[in-house]
Amino acid sequence: MRKKMVKSQIIRRGIQDEDVIQAMISVPRHRFVPKKWISMAYNDTPLPIGYGQTISQPYIVAYMTEVLNLDKGSRVLEIGTGSGYQAAILSCIVKKVHTIEIIPELAESASLRLKKIGYQNVEVTCSDGYYGWPEHAPFDAIIVTAAAGHIPPPLLKQLKKGGRMVIPVGGHFMIQSLVLVEKDNTGKITTRNLMAVRFVPLTGEHE
């Protein structure tokens, strides 16, 4: 099921990073969704996980991960742990994932779930993601999984030079685009608006 999902939703839509593809194949998404939605865990859709939060559409998870240009040595900060699925995907690719969730119930359940499945390199905390996690800064990459009222200045400070941060724009069920914030080696900041559909190469049956 996972392989089918990856083939039809991820690879066909142009995700090429082999690490991301392998992570999407290896992480059991069905263990991150509520029982009610297990049968739809591998469908091409976001799903509710409680407290008004969602687990993103698989393609969005893969796309956000790919645009961060991660490697085995990367240290990543995630804002908005949710179910823990995105953190699990990241943990398969990078050295360490620090993830912050502001809803106590979700932070606790995600932490337990990640430990139970065996993701050892993920650290979960319950706090306000706006301030980042200065004790572990700077980070090679920051991923914000919920749309933000604005880009928190403390996060930009905690991003390494040469690092990347990705933020979704839109609502929980309506991620319209991703904003990629890049800090170059001189510390200069630029943003790029990545519209999912414009960046999808027309491969497979769409060709």
Place this chain on the structure above:
Amino acid sequence: MTSYPSIKRIQLSVFLISVALIAYEIILFKIFSIQYWHHFAYLIVSIALLGFGSSGTFIFLFKTKLKNNFSTILYLFPLLLLLSIWINIYLSYVIAFNPLMIIWQPLETLNLLYVSLAMFIPFFLGAVCIGLSFSVCPDNIHKIYFSNMTGSGIGSLLILLTVFHLGPYEIILIISIITVCATLAAASSRMRIVVSAVILIAIVPLYFILLHDKPVYMSKFKDLSIARSQMGAEIEAETFGPLGLVTVLESPAYHYLPDLSLNCPFKLPKQKGLFINGNSAGAINKFTGNLKDVRFMDYRTTSLPYKLLNEPDVLIIGGGRGTEILNAKYHTAKDISVVEMNGDIIRLMQGEYRHFSGDIYNPEKCRIFVEDGRGYLQNTRRKFDLIQISLLESMESASAGVYSLNENYLFTTESLKICLGRLNPGGILNISRWIKNPPRDCIKLLTTAISALEAKNAPGSIIMIRSWQTATLLIKNGSFKRKEIETAKKFCKSRLFDFCYYPGIKEEETNIVNKLDESYFFLVAESLLSGEGENLYNEYPFYIRPSTDDMPFFGHFFKLAVLKKYLAPYGRISIPLIDWGYILVWIALCILVLLSLILILAPIKLIGGSPGGKTPVFIYFGALGLAYMFLEMSFLQQFIRYLYDPVFSASVVIGSFLIYSGIGSLIAGRIGTVRPKHVFFAVAFIVTVGIIYMKSDQLLQNTLSGFSLWMRMLICSLLIAPLAVPMGIPFPSGLSRLAGKGEALIPWAWGINGFFSVIGASVTVLIAIQWGFKSVILSALVLYILSAVIYRKIGRG
């Protein structure tokens, strides 16, 4: 022979049921806007109103039994109506309907239907009572119709009076009491009177036990629900008013300032979340009075005009949480005027949050006007150096296309012209909007602005800049000078903002810091200013033609091309790019037409050879249902521009239309036998008055602007009379004609009229979006003419 209550008691019962039904419909819309989002509220209430249409079919199918038990039904059904209203409140807490899942999971539609059908029952029960009254009193149809219309009119006025002071469930209590009174009016035995009296006495304590202080259920996916679930969050203040539920949330994790520069070196102060109907409406900033604490204000796109003007006289439209007032204070504005139409927000800011916000709404420090922005601009003779229109809705709502059906008279060509007319020479109009992807809001703002300026003035008078998610448009009364452009360049460079347009800009100067995949804004401005507008409108995948007073749907961007360009090749990942509000109207219309056809056509076979002829009856009562709704809704829109307030406009227009039509019905009843020439005369009057009002729209707007609100309400109500009185004649006259020659068709005709009235609401929106409100009025007049022609054919065997 079966004995019925006296006509007076039937009339009183119909009147009270009508009051309760219309009040319930309006309050239901408000409750659903809090529970979900207003476009879903529209969808649910539309389906629920099918109860009116299906009541006709029900009466037709079981007419003998129902007529024989009329007294019991007129007593029992209002009681069941009351019960169903209370059960529906309970169901709203237990039905797990998630509107946002509909587009991803079609099965969620079943939950929508479940909710809608639950809401359908009260309307069905009430409509059976009214429809059956027509059937059992064929000689008093005009009187029943009079009670029905005046009851509905007074019900809508009741909401106007109560919504300022009472919460939604308190209004439900009043509706419940009115419903029980309807049963008292219909009670034909001592036992029934006692039962009704007991219920009447019990209902108040029951309300206090079950509903008092109970918050309206809110979807877990609304901004407020999400913010509430965060650590340390709690609701501090809540108030319900005509413009919705205003909530203030205390949360250490609430941070909001969408147009802040990425390199702002200053910390944001403590903020409290402000929500309207559970949708984010920004944040109230803590202000101690020390301007150093709000230095971040200088790092917003909205602050650019302050760099170009010296101590300006500022008008802020949409004062809301006070951020722009604070911005004006920070930039040492000479004089600040604030227009905010939501009085509840001002009361909170001047009351509980006076100290927290630094008393920024102090009337001694700024002029405060509690009214609609367009209305204020229309009426004032003052001129300003800077008119600031704030970012008025949340990104969540904007991105979901929630506002695509909202009429917005602030962002129309005519309105922007008025704004420009209120600027001193060299003054600036400053508007901020979210950037959607692909861009459409800001593009439409640009096209509307250029249309308002007219091509010859536009190139020199526009500057548009953007941050990573918002854009700010500056329109100057005059041309921007080179020095001002240089100042703007420095401002943008130091704050990581991009230029979209300035006079003389080159493409390479755009899209540098916050990169979009194309220089959309520059390309659009270049096309428009070089006279290529028509090509642009046709080729752009979204609807970006300038918004006008006749087509005031600023949030409407949908074109079929979007589906072709995005949905067809990219499937589900493109779903968020589509504005679903517009599509939902079509979905609502399809559901309504489908259900209507089933419920209207189904009984046709059963009618068999009954007298009267079915086709003329179908056309006559269908045309009347559509036409009445077309005119009522169009005038509601037109009168918003006379009254400058959608709540007052809705109450005055709906209330006046219904009451005057009731009077029209009574007049027709006095005539005795209404002949075709009478109906023709009434229609001729409707057509003449309709055309006069269409032609004198601007004149009326200008003339009325000088009067006070209450005077304007009175004049508007009187203006409706010449139109609405004759509109009350054709329907009861048609029923009376059937009573003579085809009585069996009366309930069917009632049902057809009900169905088409409900469909009329959706069709009005769709015609207005496509061709404008004047086209809706013209369609209504044509339908009235058609009904006059058909009238002589109804009731013929």
